[in-house]
Structures are given as structure tokens and as C-alpha cells.
Amino acid sequence: MELETRRMNSVDAPISPIRILVVDDRPENFLVMEAVFSGTDYELVQALSGPEALEKVRGGDFAVILMDAQMPKMDGFETARRIRNDIKNHKIPIIFITAIDREQHYVHRAYEVGAIDFIFKPLDAYVLQSKVALLVELYRKDRQLKQSELRGRHDFLENALDASVAINEKQQVVFWNQQAEKIFGYTKAEALGQIMANLIVPRPLREAHQQGMAHFLKTGQGPILGRRIEVTALRKNGSEFPIELTISALASEDGWLFYSFIRDITNRRKKENLIRESERRFRLMADMAPVMIWVTGRDQHCTWCNQCWLDFTGRTLEQEKGTGWADGVHPEDLERCLEIYGKAFEERRDFTLEYRLRRHDGQYRWLLARGTPLYDENDEFSGYVGSCVDLHDQKEAQETLRRTHDELEHLVQERTIALTSANHELESFSYSVSHDLRTPLRAIAGFSQALEEDYGKVLDQEALHYLRRIRSGTERMANLIDDLLGLSRISRTPMSRQELDLSAMVKEVTEELRAEQPGRAVTFVIQPDVRAFADAGLCLVILENLLHNAWKYTSKHAEARIEFGFFEQDGEKIYFVRDDGAGFAMEYANRLFGAFQRLHTEEEFSGSGIGLATVRRVVHRHGGRIWAEAALEQGATFYWTLEPKEKLDAAAE
Amino acid sequence: MPQRNKVILLIEDNQDDVELTLRAFKKNAINDEVVIARDGQEAVDYLFGEGAYEGRDPSQTPRVVLLDLKIPRLSGLEVLRRVRADERTRRTPVVILTSSKEESDLVQGYDLGANSYVRKPVDFNVFVEAARSLGRYWLLLNETPKET
Numbered sequence: 001m002e003l004e005t006r007r008m009n010s011v012d013a014p015i016s017p018i019r020i021l022v023v024d025d026r027p028e029n030f031l032v033m034e035a036v037f038s039g040t041d042y043e044l045v046q047a048l049s050g051p052e053a054l055e056k057v058r059g060g061d062f063a064v065i066l067m068d069a070q071m072p073k074m075d076g077f078e079t080a081r082r083i084r085n086d087i088k089n090h091k092i093p094i095i096f097i098t099a100i101d102r103e104q105h106y107v108h109r110a111y112e113v114g115a116i117d118f119i120f121k122p123l124d125a126y127v128l129q130s131k132v133a134l135l136v137e138l139y140r141k142d143r144q145l146k147q148s149e150l151r152g153r154h155d156f157l158e159n160a161l162d163a164s165v166a167i168n169e170k171q172q173v174v175f176w177n178q179q180a181e182k183i184f185g186y187t188k189a190e191a192l193g194q195i196m197a198n199l200i201v202p203r204p205l206r207e208a209h210q211q212g213m214a215h216f217l218k219t220g221q222g223p224i225l226g227r228r229i230e231v232t233a234l235r236k237n238g239s240e241f242p243i244e245l246t247i248s249a250l251a252s253e254d255g256w257l258f259y260s261f262i263r264d265i266t267n268r269r270k271k272e273n274l275i276r277e278s279e280r281r282f283r284l285m286a287d288m289a290p291v292m293i294w295v296t297g298r299d300q301h302c303t304w305c306n307q308c309w310l311d312f313t314g315r316t317l318e319q320e321k322g323t324g325w326a327d328g329v330h331p332e333d334l335e336r337c338l339e340i341y342g343k344a345f346e347e348r349r350d351f352t353l354e355y356r357l358r359r360h361d362g363q364y365r366w367l368l369a370r371g372t373p374l375y376d377e378n379d380e381f382s383g384y385v386g387s388c389v390d391l392h393d394q395k396e397a398q399e400t401l402r403r404t405h406d407e408l409e410h411l412v413q414e415r416t417i418a419l420t421s422a423n424h425e426l427e428s429f430s431y432s433v434s435h436d437l438r439t440p441l442r443a444i445a446g447f448s449q450a451l452e453e454d455y456g457k458v459l460d461q462e463a464l465h466y467l468r469r470i471r472s473g474t475e476r477m478a479n480l481i482d483d484l485l486g487l488s489r490i491s492r493t494p495m496s497r498q499e500l501d502l503s504a505m506v507k508e509v510t511e512e513l514r515a516e517q518p519g520r521a522v523t524f525v526i527q528p529d530v531r532a533f534a535d536a537g538l539c540l541v542i543l544e545n546l547l548h549n550a551w552k553y554t555s556k557h558a559e560a561r562i563e564f565g566f567f568e569q570d571g572e573k574i575y576f577v578r579d580d581g582a583g584f585a586m587e588y589a590n591r592l593f594g595a596f597q598r599l600h601t602e603e604e605f606s607g608s609g610i611g612l613a614t615v616r617r618v619v620h621r622h623g624g625r626i627w628a629e630a631a632l633e634q635g636a637t638f639y640w641t642l643e644p645k646e647k648l649d650a651a652a653e
Numbered sequence: 654m655p656q657r658n659k660v661i662l663l664i665e666d667n668q669d670d671v672e673l674t675l676r677a678f679k680k681n682a683i684n685d686e687v688v689i690a691r692d693g694q695e696a697v698d699y700l701f702g703e704g705a706y707e708g709r710d711p712s713q714t715p716r717v718v719l720l721d722l723k724i725p726r727l728s729g730l731e732v733l734r735r736v737r738a739d740e741r742t743r744r745t746p747v748v749i750l751t752s753s754k755e756e757s758d759l760v761q762g763y764d765l766g767a768n769s770y771v772r773k774p775v776d777f778n779v780f781v782e783a784a785r786s787l788g789r790y791w792l793l794l795n796e797t798p799k800e801t
Contacts, residue, residue: 438752438773443669446777450676475776 017043018136019060023053023079024068024097033066036125042136050074050082057083059170061255062092063139064132067115069098069106080113093135095119095128146252150174163262167196169217169255183243183264185236202234216249217256225249230265242269292367292388294325295374298381300345309388314360330356330364341371348373348381354391365392430488437481445474483610486541490617495535497648502530502575505540506564509547522554527565530575533645538618545611546577546638553636554581572641580635589628615640623647660686662715664696664732665750666724673777674719674750677784685716693727696720697735700742711741718747719787722762730761737766748787 020042022033030046037044045062047053050071057065065083069076080094096110099121107118116135119128157164158177163184166175176191184191184200191199197206216222225247233243245262283306286293292309296302301322310317313328329337333355344351350372356364371386448470456464503526510524532539547562554560563578584592593616615638619626623643630636661683665671671689678687690696696718698704702711718736722729729749736742748769749762759770771783 439667439670442673442752442773442777442780443667446669446673446676446780449777450673471776478774478776 016061017041018063018139019043019045020132020136021045021047021053021056021062021065021092023047023050023065023071023076025049025071026068029068032123036123036128037132040129040133042132050076050079053079054082054086057092058086064135065092065094066132067094067096069096069110077109077113080110080115084114093117093138095131095135097121097123150252157259160261163264164259165191165196165200165262166257166259168257169213171195171197171213173199174257175259180262183235183241183262184233190236199236200233202232202240205231213258222247222249233262241266289387292390293386294320294388295383295385297383300342300384303383312359312390313357328358330358332356344371345373345384357388365390366395367391426488430485438478441474441477441481445471445478448474480610483614487610487614487617490538490541490614490621493535493537495538495621497533497535497645500532500534500536500539502532502539502543503528503564505536505543506530506547509540509543510562513547513551517551520551520555520560521558522551522560522562525561525563525565527563530564530566532573532575532642533648534622534642538621541618542615542640543577545615549611549638550577550579550581550636552581553583554579557581573644574639574641576637576639578635578637583630583632583634583636585632586630589630592628593626659714659716660688662688662690662696662699662718663750664690664693664719664724664729665721666691667721670721670773673780674784677777677781680781681785683784688715692725693729693732695726696724696732697727700736701739711739714742714745716746717787718745719750720747720767722749722751730765733762733765733767 018041020037022030022044024030024033024046025048027046027048030044034044042063045056045060047056051074053065053067056062065080067076067080071079074082076096076098080096083092083094093116094114095117096115097119098106110118117131119131154166154175154177157175160177160179163180163182164175164177165173165180168174173191173194173196176186176188180191181187186199197209201209212222212224216225228244228246230242230244232240234240242265243262244265245260247258247260250257250259286306287308289306289308292306292312294302294305294309302320302325305317305320305325309320313320313325315324315328318324319327326334326338337353337355340351340353350370352368352370354366354368357367359365367388368391369386369388371384374382374385376382448467452459452464452467459467506524506526510526514520514522543564547564550562554562557580561580564576566573566575568574593612616626619640619642624641626638626640628636628638661678663671663674665674675687678684688699690699695705699706699709700711700714700718702709720729720732724732727735729751733747733749736745736747743766746768747766748771749759749767750771750773752773762770769787771787774780774783
């Protein structure tokens with residue numbers, strides 16, 4: 001059923017009527033003919049002259065030609081001859097109609113030019129009808145045969161992968177397969193019988209199309225026939241698209257039929273454009289790139305390198321192609337270079353390699369080359385693409401860096417030695433201070449005392465006072481020496497951090513203080529379980545100094561309160577020692593922590609001025625900060641931090 | 654029985670310190686004979702009967718040796734090392750007498766077998782007190798073990 005439908009569609013859908021051409025110079029004779037054939041479904045076509053007849057025959061198919069033999073200028077015989085000569089595949093039966101005579105001469109002449117019969121005037125309508133009916137019958141049979149042939153061909157083409165379109169000489173579409181429906185958007189019903197050019201040839205191309213057709217029909221020559229050509233076609237929706245087509249001309253009973261196979265090459269074009277574009281872009285980018293880029297073929301030979309390469313070597317592409325590029329490789333590097341490249345090539349592996357290549361100025365410069373195998377769209381290996389960067393400066397910089405580094409290392413070593421020796425000197429200096437400065441002091445103190453003890457009775461009060469001043473001076477000097485030594489020891493002692501209970505340490509110090517001066521009314525407020533991760537000995541130095549200070553500077557008050565504790569601020573533990581003693585004016589706070597800086601006179605409070613400098617040094621060695629807040633006679637608070645264990649642990653990792 | 658005829662060997666190069674030490678002894682009624690060595694070599698000569706002390710019997714060991722570490726020629730620590738190394742003197746009590754507060758001295762001194770350590774304070778009273786306890790302990794209570 002479906003097959004039947006398709007067949008109906010594919011066969012020349014407009015079933016053309018049976019047409020009969022009447023060639024006669026007298027119009028009244030045409031009327032006679034119309035009368036004769038009024039009982040039939042024939043379509044009578046009038047031609048009033050030979051040339052007109054020729055034109056009509058060229059333009060259409062006729063079952064029979066009824067030809068008046070006597071016409072002015074071109075008579076019937078001449079007309080018939082022309083038809084036979086001019087029109088290819090001409091098989092239209094011609095019946096001559098003549099009133100002249102029935103001479104043999106005429107008859108022969110008529111047959112020579114293709115007449116198949118004669119009818120003499122006056123016309124016998126019945127005879128004419130019968131003869132024409134017979135010829136029409138033959139024509140019908142013939143046409144049916146041709147149509148069945150065509151049908152076979154069209155069935156065959158219907159399912160072709162390409163679009164297939166056929167037109168006749170009048171450019172009417174006589175075949176339109178499924179693929180044609182698909183690519184052009186017209187259904188068979190819409191396309192068949194239409195002038196093809198109006199459907200699918202873009203307007204600007206139509207004239208050329210017409211000319212080509214006319215040329216072929218006139219000369220039998222068509223340069224585009226039998227070749228693949230690419231043109232632009234039009235879709236039903238008005239859009240244009242590229243096609244590839246081949247056209248064949250097939251002679252048929254109805255004249256020429258032009259069959260075309262058409263392929264939509266939009267995608268192919270796109271792909272070609274993309275490839276072209278990508279190729280163009282690659283070249284452009286490669287040429288713009290500040291690195292040297294090269295491409296080799298399957299045979300390891302260089303096929304292309306970019307402008308950067310050519311600028312570097314100062315050679316032409318032609319010189320570098322093939323194995324030319326190897327000319328510039330440093331002779332010491334060439335063998336290694338070819339070996340690595342060749343091996344990677346065999347194994348289709350990426351490679352990197354450093355070698356020296358001669359620059360345009362003759363200098364061999366170190367390059368870092370990288371290459372990677374190339375595969376085409378069919379995954380076929382097609383060679384290598386790679387790049388080279390000029391490493392020369394970098395390599396030299398590295399060398400310089402290495403040398404600088406060595407020098408620096410050397411310098412550090414020297415400094416370390418110097419530092420070690422300085423430390424050593426400092427140690428022996430401290431030792432000397434400890435021993436040698438104290439010895440004369442001891443003598444001064446000792447003999448002053450001996451003098452006082454042994455000759456005190458003969459000395460007056462003033463002399464005794466001087467002796468006591470000498471002794472107290474020596475004592476202060478001794479304390480100063482001890483504190484100075486302590487300060488220098490802080491920096492030299494190796495640290496070993498551990499978990500400390502500061503509260504317990506504070507408690508011990510305060511107990512010592514109480515034991516030394518039991519008469520004082522001092523309240524200690526010690527926050528319990530205050531912990532730190534620090535060096536025990538050094539931490540004790542902090543606590544001793546600050547607590548001694550607090551004890552000392554509250555000594556002029558009848559009652560005093562000294563606090564120790566900590567609080568957290570911004571995730572940091574801040575320890576403090578607070579007293580309500582003499583305090584100091586904040587404007588001097590910046591002088592507190594310097595060695596030998598004192599904010600009180602010796603008469604007010606004795607001291608060496610080294611204690612807080614020592615404390616600050618301990619705090620700094622623990623990565624912490626120390627500061628103070630105070631007001632005159634309002635007491636003082638010393639705050640400090642220590643680098644927390646977590647940070648130390650993180651640093652150790 | 655303690656040997657009463659024994660001496661105190663004071664190894665000290667500083668005349669001031671020698672005088673002050675003797676004064677401190679006197680004030681504490683320590684009346685033993687005090688032999689003074691001015692440097693390490695002299696001390697060693699005395700102890701082993703050599704050099705200027707040729708002929709002295711080394712078995713007659715001092716009741717106590719007061720040793721300043723910072724002395725000329727042989728250092729105090731070297732003297733100590735030799736005293737402890739010799740069978741004749743190794744039981745002799747040695748008290749280090751020094752103005753140094755340096756821990757390394759103390760540690761080395763104890764390592765080499767010093768029996769005690771007295772820091773010479775600037776305050777003479779404190780020194781007198783130290784001399785007193787020194788005398789009480791080393792001269793009266795801590796008797797030298799008998800030779801066996």
C-alpha cells in the first residue's frame with residue numbers, strides 16, 4: 001500500500017493530456033480540426049507557420065503533428081525536415097495534409113522527411129479520426145512504457161543517501177526523493193511540476209542556471225555535467241546552504257532529463273572552515289608566541305617552525321626544514337639530542353631535553369625543549385610538535401645564585417665562627433668580671449672593715465662615717481656586678497621548655513619574701529593553677545624580679561596587696577603581677593626596661609636598674625612581649641606573654 | 654683520731670685575699686698553721702714534696718686544702734685533678750674558694766671531686782661567717798678518714 005502511494009507520487013504526477021500539434025497557415029483550418037476532434041480529450045495546439053511549429057515542438061511533447069504541406073515561406077516538408085534534424089529523439093508521427101495533388105512525387109518527399117501518412121483534402125473526418133486515434137494509442141502505449149522505465153529508476157533513487165532531483169527540459173521537477181524533501185524542505189507534492197530553479201536556486205544564481213540549460217539544449221554541451229561541483233542552494237525557509245552536486249543528462253522520449261545528486265555539505269564546510277580556522281589560528285599564535293615552536297612529520301623531519309625560532313636562528317624556514325635545524329645544535333649536544341629525540345619518537349612519548357643551539361649572532365645558548373606526539377583526527381600518529389625556551393639567562397642566573405649561595409654560606413660560616421668566638425670572649429669577659437672586679441672590691445670592703453674594727457676607737461665619728469660609706473659603695477658595686485652577670489647569663493643559658501605551674505613558683509617566691517621581712521603586712525593574691533610552657537630557670541627570673549620589685553615598691557605603704565594571675569585576650573594568655581605601691585608616671589614607661597634605667601633614687605628605693613632589663617630579655621627569648629601600666633602612688637602592673645606551645649609545635653613541624 | 658699537727662693549705666695568689674682569709678680564720682679562732690701557695694705549681698710541689706718542697710713527706714696531708722680556682726701556672730682545677738688522681742692525697746678534703754659564681758666552675762669542681770664550695774663574698778662579715786662554718790665543718794666535724 002505504501003509502496004503504491006510512493007509510486008504514485010514519484011511517477012510524473014501531472015498526467016499530461018494527449019496533445020496534437022496542428023500546423024497550418026490558415027486559422028480556419030484549425031477550427032475545422034477542432035470540430036473533427038471535438039469528441040475526444042485531445043488538446044489541439046495551433047501553429048500558424050513552420051517556425052512556430054518548430055518552437056512548439058521544442059517546448060512540448062505531442063502525440064501527433066498534423067502538418068499542412070503548403071505554407072508560405074517554410075512549407076510543410078521543410079518544417080518536417082527541420083523538426084527531424086533539430087529535435088533530438090524526435091519520434092513524433094507527422095501526418096501531412098495536402099490539397100495540392102496526389103502525385104507520387106509529393107508522397108515520396110513527405111515520407112523522406114518523416115511523414116508517416118498522408119491525408120488528402122477534402123478531409124474525410126472519419127479517416128482522420130481513425131488514423132489519429134491509432135497513433136494516439138501507440139503514443140499512449142509508448143508513454144506508459146517510458147513511465148514504467150522511469151518508475152523503476154525513480155524507485156531506485158528514492159532511497160538514495162543523497163538528495164536526488166530530476167527536471168525535464170522545461171526545468172520542471174519530475175523527481176524529488178526523500179532526501180531532497182529533507183534537505184530542501186519541500187515535499188514531493190510541493191516540488192513536482194514546479195520550475196526547479198524557483199525552488200532551490202538562489203536568486204542571484206538563477207540566470208546562470210538558465211543560461212547553462214539553454215546552452216546545453218542548444219549545443220548538447222554542458223561543462224558542468226558529470227562533475228562534482230559545489231554551489232549554494234536555497235531551502236524552503238529561505239536559508240542558503242552549500243551543496244555538492246553532480247548532474248547527468250539522460251535522453252528520454254520526452255527529451256532531456258537532468259538528474260542530479262545533491263549532498264548537503266554544511267557540516268563538511270563547517271568542519272573544513274574550522275580546520276582552516278584552527279590551522280590559521282595555530283600558525284598565528286605559534287608565530288606570535290615568545291617561545292620557539294616546531295613541528296615534525298612522521299619521518300622525524302622538521303616540517304615547520306615558528307617565527308620565534310627563525311628569529312632566534314636567523315635562518316629561513318627552508319633552511320630549517322628536514323634535518324636543517326640540527327645544523328645549529330652544539331656539536332657536543334647533537335648526539336645526545338638526537339638520541340633522546342629518536343628514542344622518544346620511537347616510543348611515541350613526550351620528552352624534554354636541554355641542549356645548546358646557535359643563535360643568529362653565533363652564540364650557543366641553552367634551550368629547554370619539550371615535545372609531544374601528534375595524532376590526526378583518525379588517531380594516526382603524524383609526527384611531533386614541540387617548543388623550546390631559551391634557558392641561557394636562567395641557567396646563568398642559577399649559576400650566579402649558586403655561587404652567591406656558596407659565598408653566603410661561607411659568610412655565614414665566618415660569621416658563626418666570629419659569633420662563637422665573640423660569645424666565647426663574652427663568657428671569659430663575664431668570668432673575669434665575676435672574678436677580677438670583685439677581688440679589689442673585696443679588698444676595699446674587707447680592709448675598710450678591718451680598719452673600723454681594729455682602729456675604730458681612735459677614729460672620730462666622721463672618719464667612721466666615711467668608712468661605712470666606702471663599705472656600702474662596695475656592696476652596691478658587688479650587687480651591680482652580680483646583676484650584670486645575671487643579665488648576660490640570660491642570653492647564654494640554653495633554654496629547655498617544659499610545662500610549668502607558675503602559681504606554685506610564685507608561691508615559693510612570696511614565701512621567701514615573707515621569710516626575709518616577716519614584719520610586712522602584704523596580702524598576696526595568687527590565681528591558682530596558672531600554667532606556662534617555658535624554661536623553668538628563666539621563668540623564675542621573671543617572677544623573682546617582678547615580685548621583688550612589687551615587694552620593694554610597696555614597702556613604704558603600711559599595707560600592700562600583690563596579685564599574680566593571667567587573662568586571655570585575642571586568644572593570647574597575658575600574665576601579670578600587680579601591686580598597689582609607689583608606681584610611676586606613665587611618661588617614663590618606655591625607660592623601664594633598659595639596663596641601668598631607674599625611675600627612683602637610690603635613697604627612695606635601692607636597685608641596680610638591671611632587673612627589668614633582665615626580665616625583658618627572658619620574655620623576648622620566649623617569643624613574648626612585656627609592658628607595664630602604672631600611676632604615681634597608684635601601684636604598677638606588669639604584663640607579659642610567652643610564645644604558646646601550639647605555636648612552637650607548629651614551628652617545629 | 655684527728656691528726657693535730659696538720660696544716661691548712663691555702664692556695665691563693667691574691668695577697669689581699671690571703672690577708673683577709675687569715676684574718677677571718679683568726680676572728681674565728683682557727684689557729685691551725687696555714688701554708689700558703691701562690692700558684693698551682695707551688696701547691697702541687699708542696700703536696701707531693703717536689704721542687705721547693707723537695708723532701709717534704711707527702712703522706713703528711715693538709716687537714717683541708719682551700720683552693721682558689723683562678724691562680725697562675727697550673728689552674729685550680731688542674732691542681733684538684735692531680736690531688737684526686739694521687740693515691741696519697743685523694744682523700745684530702747678540698748674546698749673551692751673562689752669569687753666566681755660561674756656554674757661551669759662549680760660543676761667542674763664537683764666533677765673533679767671537690768668536697769665543698771665557698772664563694773668569697775665582698776662583704777667581709779659574710780666571709781667571716783663562711784670561714785666559721787668552714788672551720789666548724791671541715792676542721793672539727795668532718796674528720797679525715799684514717800689511713801687503712
